Amino acid sequence: MKRAIYPGSFDPVTFGHLDIIKRASKIVDELVVGVLNNKSKTPLFNVQNRVKMLEKAVEDLDNVKVMAFEGLLVDFADEIDAHLIIRGVRAFSDFEYELQMAQTNSVLNNKVETVFLTTSLELSYLSSSTVREAAAHGADISSFVPEYVASQVYNKMNIKEKHNE
Ligand code: PNS
Numbered sequence: 001m002k003r004a005i006y007p008g009s010f011d012p013v014t015f016g017h018l019d020i021i022k023r024a025s026k027i028v029d030e031l032v033v034g035v036l037n038n039k040s041k042t043p044l045f046n047v048q049n050r051v052k053m054l055e056k057a058v059e060d061l062d063n064v065k066v067m068a069f070e071g072l073l074v075d076f077a078d079e080i081d082a083h084l085i086i087r088g089v090r091a092f093s094d095f096e097y098e099l100q101m102a103q104t105n106s107v108l109n110n111k112v113e114t115v116f117l118t119t120s121l122e123l124s125y126l127s128s129s130t131v132r133e134a135a136a137h138g139a140d141i142s143s144f145v146p147e148y149v150a151s152q153v154y155n156k157m158n159i160k161e162k163h164n165e
Contacts, residue, residue, distance in 0.1 A: 004084035004115075007034040007073050009128065010050045011043040012149050013057055016126040020088040020117050021057075025064050032080055033058065033066045034073065044132055044156055053149050074109035083112055090119040090126075135159060 006024055010017060010033075025031045033054055037047040045053070047068045058064045069076040077085065085105060087098055102114035119126075131144045135153045138160070142150055154160070 001029045002084065003030040003032065003080065003082045004028040004086050005032045005034045005073070005077050005080065005082040006086040007036060007069070007076075009038070009041075009043065010035050010054055011045055011128050012050065012131065012145055012153055013054050014123075014126050014128055014131055014145050015143075016088065016090070016119055016123040018057055018146075019120050019123050020086065021064060022061065023117055024086045025061050028084065028086075029063060031061075031064045031086070032082060033064060034076055035066065035068045036073075037068050037070045039070070044153070049152070053152060056148060057146055072108065074105050074112050077112050078109065085112055085114045087114060087116055088119045089116045090124045 004024060006021060008017065021031065021033060035047055035050050035054065043050070051066050051068050054066045058066065067080070073085065077083070085102070087102070089095055089098055098114075098116065102116075105112055105114060126144055131141050131153070134144070135141050135150075136157055136159070141153065144150075145153070
């Protein structure tokens with residue numbers, strides 16, 4: 001069985017992430033979305049909330065599950081017996097960091113391969129950080145994230161939903 005891991009911060013999950021998840025789930029037997037609990041960072045959402053939002057977003061995908069992890073990605077990959085790491089690449093600017101991470105992971109654990117999927121063209125501008133910034137200024141983020149994610153973002157930021165005004 002080919003089990004892959006799609007790791008990330010997902011703070012919050014966007015339509016760009018969901019596009020990669022849907023496409024990756026079609027080319028592997030099982031896809032584990034790994035949500036990093038990075039204790040040295042202060043995310044907008046804690047790891048439990050990020051996992052919950054993702055679980056709701058992927059509930060129709062039978063071979064996808066969501067798990068939180070801490071520490072090194074390659075150690076988590078070993079733990080869950082995944083030999084494939086999936087990463088989405090949006091633009092050339094992503095590539096340098098992604099290459100460095102893939103090569104570091106491969107030196108740390110040569111049983112793990114990284115596979116890059118290119119983000120769909122119409123979503124290639126999207127990132128969690130721009131979604132957070134737009135929401136913080138009260139913008140309508142319904143083109144960027146699922147509706148329930150948008151509500152949670154506005155709630156968290158104590159912002160009245162733009163499209164309900
Ligand atoms: O969504 P992101 O923030 O681009 O995801 C980055 C992530 C979580 C994939 C990366 O930071 C990661 O794997 N962190 C865990 C620590 C690790 O293994 N780092 C790579 C080798 S030093």
